[in-house]
Amino acid sequence: MRVPVVLELVRADRPPVPARVELRYTGAEPYAVLLAFPTAHAREVVWRFSRALLAQGLIEAAGEGDVRLRPLDAPGPDEVVEIELRSPGERALFRAPHEVLRAYLARTQEHIAFGTEHEWLDLDHAVAMLRLAPPTSGVRDVG
Secondary structure (H helix, E strand, C coil): CEEEEEEEEEECCEEEEEEEEEEECCCCCCCEEEEEEECCCCCEEEEEEEHHHHHHHCCCCECCCCEEEEECCCCCCCCEEEEEEEECCEEEEEEEEHHHHHHHHHHHHHHCCCCCHHHHCCHHHHHHHHHHCCCCCCEEECC
């Protein structure tokens, strides 16, 4: 499943900038959601984090590592969720419409219900993919 979304990149002392991204979900990685950023070099940067973290971040501040989420406004049509992405020496802050993230999460649950993810795991395939993956795959795994 691929869902195009426009986030706002929050910048200090300047207006936010739209950032076109893609939310992804697949049965091959049932515990993870992916946030893919296109780049000018025809290569994308993909952040992978837990679906449970996204669910928690829609209702309260969540995350302690490289990905942190928190709802900002009172529930309603204008509610937004902050998504903070961190890597060594860098930090990016985005805002996403709460309703867009909620609808995306609901669609992931239509594919694979929470609590049934283990039924979709193909450990043999996962191990094979790990053995074939190049050292720099352009994907950043985060918790």
